[in-house]
Every structure is written in structure tokens, then in C-alpha cells.
Amino acid sequence: MKRIASGVRFLAILLAVFGILPPTRDSQAQSTTDGAVGGTVTDQSGAVVPNASVAAKNLGTGSSSAGTTDGSGRFLIIHLQPGTFSIEITATGFAGFKATSITVEVGRVTGIDATLNVKAQTETVVATAEAPVITTDRADLTSNINDISINNLPINGRRWSTFALGTPGAVPDGGFGLVSFRGVSGLLNNNTVDGGDNNQAFFAEEKGRTRISYSISESSIREFQVNTSNYSAEYGRSAGGVVNAVTKSGTNRMHGEAFWFYRSSDFGAFNPFQTIVPRPPAPSTPIPVKPEDKRHQFGGNIGGPIIKDKLFFFFNADQQKRNFPGVANASSPAAFFAPITVAAPTTCTPLPPATLTEGQTLFCRGITQAQTDQALGFLQSLTGVVPRTGDQLLLFPKIDWNIDAKHHLSLEYNRMRWSSPAGIQTGGVVFRGQESFGNDFVKDDTAIARLVSTLTPTMINEFRFQYGRDFEFENTQGPIAGEPVSFKGISPQITISGSAGIVFGKPNFLDRRAFPDEHSYELADTFSISRGKHLFKFGADIIRFHDLNDNLFQESGAYTYSKRVDFISDYVAAVNNFPQPACTTTAPGGTPVPVPCYSNFNQGFGPTAFEFTTLDYGLFAQDDWRILPRLTLNLGLRWDYEKLPDPQIPNTLLPATSGFPSDKNNLGPRAGFAWDLTGRGKSVVRGGYGIYYGRIINSTISNAITNTG
CATH class of the missing domain: 2.40.170.20 (TonB-dependent receptor, beta-barrel domain)
Structure with a gap:
């Protein structure tokens, strides 16, 4: 408890110290959901222009944010919703400056350096400034995946967070879709969407885990940022990487999209390691098999104004229909499907150790050929094609x-x-x-x-x-x-x-x-x-x-049989209501005692x-x-x-x-x-x-x- 109080007191001291410093706008910005614009304003001679007014307007929603330059001519406007902005800069004695098509990305500062002219009319600069490829104001190693990359990069399955594998220091963690940053377990990452926690605490994975296709539609994601190392104190609950995503929003312009993706095994090659063995009496040579797998992913979204510049909506629907039947088979089909002929051995008593065939063993246990064929028929019915689907709906x-x-x-x-x-x-x-x-x-x-x-x-x-x-x-x-x-x-x-x-x-x-x-x-x-x-x-x-x-x-219990013949013995005894089990063991004194034939049983x-x-x-x-x-x-x-x-x-x-x-x-x-x-x-x-x-x-x-x- 003492350490907690010390930590809280330390934060309070930081607040008190920082509160007495003089205010200006020059600093850096980092946020889980927003971006920023910043830069330096100078005149034609290169001298800085203090107290210039800077206005940033979101071209999609019409919302505006304002700031002023400090004594060094620098400005920073933070907490801007990712999108496209126009920047207007005005100062006494100078012509106005206007830049359009300024891209703001999550967690980054887009730089705008303006030179003001001394003349009577406003100068409009048509600019298409992008967020910087290299951030020069932060120690952390980050990568941004914007909407252009999300829409155009190829991906199998449309799980948007998989794009993180294209960033430095990220590698797959196992075969189920987890990502490791810097070699740290994928269970120690943190994933947020619009600033909210997107993790399942029980297994420390994204919500829904990796068996599903995805828990949030790729078409709902505007962009996301991957923080690999040295990230700020704002990010916690993680010793690996941090992924911050922001979703799309409505704007003053009605917009939308529709999509349909189709993936089929018909378009793929055979996997040389994917084989099956035919049932006897066919030859037991493995033959290649290409399991059927057909996946439809379709949907669309629409966004726009409810009240211009005031109230906006966005709606996305995403559905998957997947048909990928599986094949149920034994690990050694030739042995599993091998026929059994019940026949009498030379002697059953005393029972010779491991010298009897399967058919002789069954004969000694009192099991007929018809009963054996019945059990083999049941075992063979366990194999074959299994209907299997994977469907999901997201709203x-x-x-x-x-x-x-x-x-x-x-x-x-x-x-x-x-x-x-x-x-x-x-x-x-x-x-x-x-x-x-x-x-x-x-x-x-x-x-x-x-x-x-x-x-x-x-x-x-x-x-x-x-x-x-x-x-x-x-x-x-x-x-x-x-x-x-x-x-x-x-x-x-x-x-x-x-x-x-x-x-x-x-x-x-x-x-x-x-x-x-x-x-x-x-x-x-x-x-x-x-x-x-x-x-x-x-x-x-x-x-x-x-x-x-x-x-x-x-x-519900779990039985283990070491041999096929032992299961057949218990199966026949069960379905034919034998008065006692088919196998025997020797009790103290040498008396044979009937017992089931399984080798192990566990029950929770x-x-x-x-x-x-x-x-x-x-x-x-x-x-x-x-x-x-x-x-x-x-x-x-x-x-x-x-x-x-x-x-x-x-x-x-x-x-x-x-x-x-x-x-x-x-x-x-x-x-x-x-x-x-x-x-x-x-x-x-x-x-x-x-x-x-x-x-x-x-x-x-x-x-x-x-x-x-």
C-alpha cells in the first residue's frame, strides 16, 4: 500500500509542477484515437511569426479546431479525428495562408510549415500533405496502416489485425493467427478499437479469439497504428506490442461501398502432404486429396449526415458463409480397415502371450464372425466426409x-x-x-x-x-x-x-x-x-x-484401448448384452476374473x-x-x-x-x-x-x- 501511495503522490507532484509552466502550443501528440497537425510559421525572410491564428477544419464533418503560434512560431493542434483537413493561418500584417487536403492519421502529427507573404490577399496553397513516413518527434517505433493499405493489400480472411505482420518486429506466434512483437508472446499484446479495450481477458487474445474469422469487419476500420516498442506511458497492460484501431464515421457527404469476396479450393493446387488411404480391398497407397473449401464474404456500408456539420451516422454489415467439409479418418487406415477372420487357435488356455491373431483372440473371447463384422461396420461408419460450415454476421x-x-x-x-x-x-x-x-x-x-x-x-x-x-x-x-x-x-x-x-x-x-x-x-x-x-x-x-x-x-468419461481387438470385444459385449465382460484377469490365487478390455478410464x-x-x-x-x-x-x-x-x-x-x-x-x-x-x-x-x-x-x-x- 505504501508503494501505491508513493506512485499517486508522484503523479500529483507532476501535475503541480507542470501546472505552473507558461502555456504555448509547441509539443508532440500521441493518442489512441486521434491525430494532430503542427508546424512552424515564418515570414518571407525566415523570421518566425508569433501569435498567428491557426484553424484546422475537418473537410468531412465541418468541425473546426483552433490554436495560435508561440514565441518561436510553432503551433500544435491535437485531438483531431483522423481524416482530411484544411488549414488556415492568419496574422496581423500578413496575407492569409490556406492549405487543403491535409491528411491526419491516428497517433501522428502531420507537419505543416507555412510562409506568410506581406500582401493584401489571401494565398491559397493546394497541398496534399500526408502524415510523415518517419516521425522525428517520438522515441517509439510505430507503423500506421491507413485506409489505402487496408483496401488494397492482399489478405486471406479479412482479419484486419493480420496487417500488423507487415510492420517491423512482428512475426506470427504459432499457427492460429497470434502476432508476436520483438519475440514477446502474443498473449502479452494489447489491442484497442476507438480507445476501448478489444481483448478477451480469459485467454489474452482479441475478442472472439482466432477460431472465428474476425470480430470487427475490415470495412469498419478506417486505420490503425502498431506500437512495437518504447511506447508512451499512456499504453499499459502490455509487455509486447500495442495495436490501436479507429473506425470509420459518417461525414457531410453520403458515401458507402459494397463488397463480395469469393475463395474456393477449386482455384488452388493439391497439397502434396494432404493424402488419404482408400479402404480395403483397394490398394493402401496414399492418394492426394484436395478438401473442399468455399468461402463467401460479402456486405457493405453507408455513412452520411443526419444534420449537416452536426450529426452523422455510419453503418456496416458484414457476413461470411463458408463450407469446408472435413474428412474423418484413422491415423493408419490400412490397419484400421483391415478385415478380421474369426478362427479357432490351437489352444486358448492358457492364453498364449501375443501369439494369437485378432481373429483367434476374438474366438477365445467367445465372439463370433457376425458379431465381429458388426463391430467393424460400426468402426468404418465413423469415417467419411463430415459436413462443416463457418458462418458469421457482423453489424x-x-x-x-x-x-x-x-x-x-x-x-x-x-x-x-x-x-x-x-x-x-x-x-x-x-x-x-x-x-x-x-x-x-x-x-x-x-x-x-x-x-x-x-x-x-x-x-x-x-x-x-x-x-x-x-x-x-x-x-x-x-x-x-x-x-x-x-x-x-x-x-x-x-x-x-x-x-x-x-x-x-x-x-x-x-x-x-x-x-x-x-x-x-x-x-x-x-x-x-x-x-x-x-x-x-x-x-x-x-x-x-x-x-x-x-x-x-x-x-462424460474417457476410455482408452491399446488395440482394436480390445474395443471390438467390449463393443460386442455391450450391444449384445453379454452377462459378463469378454476379457479376463487373474485374481490372487490364480482364479480368472472377467473384466472389461479397456486399458484406461478417466472421469471428471x-x-x-x-x-x-x-x-x-x-x-x-x-x-x-x-x-x-x-x-x-x-x-x-x-x-x-x-x-x-x-x-x-x-x-x-x-x-x-x-x-x-x-x-x-x-x-x-x-x-x-x-x-x-x-x-x-x-x-x-x-x-x-x-x-x-x-x-x-x-x-x-x-x-x-x-x-x-
Whole structure:
């Protein structure tokens, strides 16, 4: 507690110190949702022009922001919604200056250096200034993916965050769509959309995880920024990379688009490693197979004014229809489909060790040829083509309201529904029975309200609220004809190992009635103020995650057979109501005792559902200080704290299970510099140091709650 108080006192001291500095506009800008314009105003002789008025107008919405140059002729206008702007600069004794088509991107400052002429009429400069390729005012390593790149770069699946792989320091993390920055686990990244948390706390991935196609439509995303390293204290809850996305909005001009993408396996080549083996009596030579996979992705959006310059709407709809049937097969088809001829051996007693054929073993267990053929027919019915689809629907309405010249309110809602019968197993050929693929479903809902208030020309406040629900659940398919089931009509998982390997029945990890059902609530506030050569930012955020996890591993039991003949023996005994099992073991004294033929059985017991709550707190202070015209220092301090729940089933024999440790001293200093070598924005030397804290993922907390020894 002492360390927390020290951190809060330190932030208070920063506020007090920064508050006494004289105000101007020259500093740098960084934001999770907005951009900025800045530059220097001079006259024809090269002398700086102080106290010049600068106005930035959003050409899409008509909203305006204003500022003035300081004693060094520099200006900075922050918290501009990404888009296209016009810039007007006026000063006493000079002709006006106007630049059009100025692009503002998220998290960046677009530079505008103006020269004012001494003459009576306004000079209009037709300019198409883009955000800088190289940022010379920040220590962090960032890359921006704008709408042009999103619309034109090729991508498989339309998951917009995959474009992050095209940025420096980013590589795939495993085969399920995660991204690693600087070699750090993809579970330690942070993903935000319009400033709101876009992470699932339970598995530390994007909402919806990576089995779905995407949780937010690519057509809803205007642009996003990838922060790879040395990022400011504004960004927390991450030791890897930070991805900030902003969505599209309506403007004064009615606009929209429609799209349809079709991808088919008919257009692809054969994979030489994707093969199947025909059933006997056909030759057991592997032959190439090209699994069917046809995907339609279609939708559109529209945006425009409700009240010109005042109220705007945007709506996007996105749907996917995918048909990708799978093939259920055994790992060794030749052995699995091999026929069995039941025949009498020379002797069954005493039972010779491993000298009997499968047919002789079955004969000695009292199983006939007809019963054997019945069991083989059932096993063969487990294989074949499995119908499998992956369909989803996304809806995204958004309202932007310029309440007045000083207040802007944004309201948005994202709805995603994913349904994939037999879609848990996604491989082309799966070594499971037809009824053992598992059904996958996801429901995602996110609502964000964001209010930006310009308190004075040098003081801006942003308040944000978000509610989200990420509900993921999976269940089993129904049993096939002839499959033994329990009194509840459910087949346990059955594994036949050895040379004829296959797994069928209800998978041992199902049902997952909630895995998880996660509700999140976020409150955040950021205050920005320009003072002297500084841009200060102070902020606080709190996120409440409530997780329900309803799943019991092996709740329906799991049998393992080391050989095919052992399963056949138990199968025949079950479906024919044998009075006793077919296998025997020797009891003490040498008496043979009938026993089932499986080699192992596991059963899960106990409560199936656990729910708990975590609270994430964050405080930060950031100072971007332009100490020299070509040298900028980025200084900050952040405090993160994750409040863990209390244990629910403590083990009295293990005192350590009665409570979780609480780490309250997560103070993360950030310090960096950016030096413009030539002053022309062509070359920059940057460096930085920071301490970053990733959160403890909630699945780890869940394991600690349930696995108490």
C-alpha cells in the first residue's frame, strides 16, 4: 500500500509542477484515437511569426479546431479525428495562408510549415500533405496502416489485425493467427478499437479469439497504428506490442461501398502432404486429396449526415458463409480397415502371450464372425466426409455528434455472431470420428461511448465508457447409429491407439457451456494540456472483467484401448448384452476374473462452473518535451495493478491456497528521445527505456481457483 501511495503522490507532484509552466502550443501528440497537425510559421525572410491564428477544419464533418503560434512560431493542434483537413493561418500584417487536403492519421502529427507573404490577399496553397513516413518527434517505433493499405493489400480472411505482420518486429506466434512483437508472446499484446479495450481477458487474445474469422469487419476500420516498442506511458497492460484501431464515421457527404469476396479450393493446387488411404480391398497407397473449401464474404456500408456539420451516422454489415467439409479418418487406415477372420487357435488356455491373431483372440473371447463384422461396420461408419460450415454476421452502427464547438460525442455498437457446426476441428483430414469434431459458437457485443471536450485551446479532456461481452461456447454432436451411449444419450470419448488409431465419441474437453462468458466494463479519462515546450497527458482507467467458465474436463468419461481387438470385444459385449465382460484377469490365487478390455478410464468429478471478477487499474503521466527544435524527450510514468479474486475452494492442508499474492508496486517509468539529424525530417536517431507490465491472464487465475490440490 505504501508503494501505491508513493506512485499517486508522484503523479500529483507532476501535475503541480507542470501546472505552473507558461502555456504555448509547441509539443508532440500521441493518442489512441486521434491525430494532430503542427508546424512552424515564418515570414518571407525566415523570421518566425508569433501569435498567428491557426484553424484546422475537418473537410468531412465541418468541425473546426483552433490554436495560435508561440514565441518561436510553432503551433500544435491535437485531438483531431483522423481524416482530411484544411488549414488556415492568419496574422496581423500578413496575407492569409490556406492549405487543403491535409491528411491526419491516428497517433501522428502531420507537419505543416507555412510562409506568410506581406500582401493584401489571401494565398491559397493546394497541398496534399500526408502524415510523415518517419516521425522525428517520438522515441517509439510505430507503423500506421491507413485506409489505402487496408483496401488494397492482399489478405486471406479479412482479419484486419493480420496487417500488423507487415510492420517491423512482428512475426506470427504459432499457427492460429497470434502476432508476436520483438519475440514477446502474443498473449502479452494489447489491442484497442476507438480507445476501448478489444481483448478477451480469459485467454489474452482479441475478442472472439482466432477460431472465428474476425470480430470487427475490415470495412469498419478506417486505420490503425502498431506500437512495437518504447511506447508512451499512456499504453499499459502490455509487455509486447500495442495495436490501436479507429473506425470509420459518417461525414457531410453520403458515401458507402459494397463488397463480395469469393475463395474456393477449386482455384488452388493439391497439397502434396494432404493424402488419404482408400479402404480395403483397394490398394493402401496414399492418394492426394484436395478438401473442399468455399468461402463467401460479402456486405457493405453507408455513412452520411443526419444534420449537416452536426450529426452523422455510419453503418456496416458484414457476413461470411463458408463450407469446408472435413474428412474423418484413422491415423493408419490400412490397419484400421483391415478385415478380421474369426478362427479357432490351437489352444486358448492358457492364453498364449501375443501369439494369437485378432481373429483367434476374438474366438477365445467367445465372439463370433457376425458379431465381429458388426463391430467393424460400426468402426468404418465413423469415417467419411463430415459436413462443416463457418458462418458469421457482423453489424456495426455508429453515431457522431458535434454537440457544440467544444464537445464531440461518439456512440457505437459492434455485434458479431459466429456459428460453426463441426468446426472445432478445422483440419482437412482429422483423426476423429464423424461425430467427434465438436460444434463452435461465439457471440460478441461491444458498445462504446466517447466524449471529447475542448476546455480551453490548450486543455482537452477525453472520457470513455465501454461495455463488452464475449460469450464463447462449444458442444458435442449427436452420436451416430450403433454408438454405445450412457443413460443420458451421450457417448464417452473412446480412443483406440496403436496401429489403428482413432478418437470418437464426445470429446473429453466438451461440453463447454461457457468458455468463457466474459462481461467487461471500462471507464477511462485522459486529460491533455500544452504548457511551454511540453505536451502533458494524465489519465486513469479501470476495467472490470467478470468471467464465467462452465466446463468440466472428461465430464462424460474417457476410455482408452491399446488395440482394436480390445474395443471390438467390449463393443460386442455391450450391444449384445453379454452377462459378463469378454476379457479376463487373474485374481490372487490364480482364479480368472472377467473384466472389461479397456486399458484406461478417466472421469471428471466436481462442480462444472466457476465465476470470478478481476479489476485492472491504471494511472499514467506523460510529458512530450521538445527541448530543442530537433530534439524531443518523451518522459512518462505508469502504474498498473490487477486485483485478483479470492480463492473459492481453499485447501486447508495447503495454506498457500487461501489467498493470492497481490502485486501493487508495478511502477513503469518510460524515457526516450528522438533526434532529427538534419532538421528536414529525413533521418532520425531514437532510443528509449521502459518497464512494461503484462497482465495475468484470467485462464491462469481460473486454474489457480480450481486446481487447489
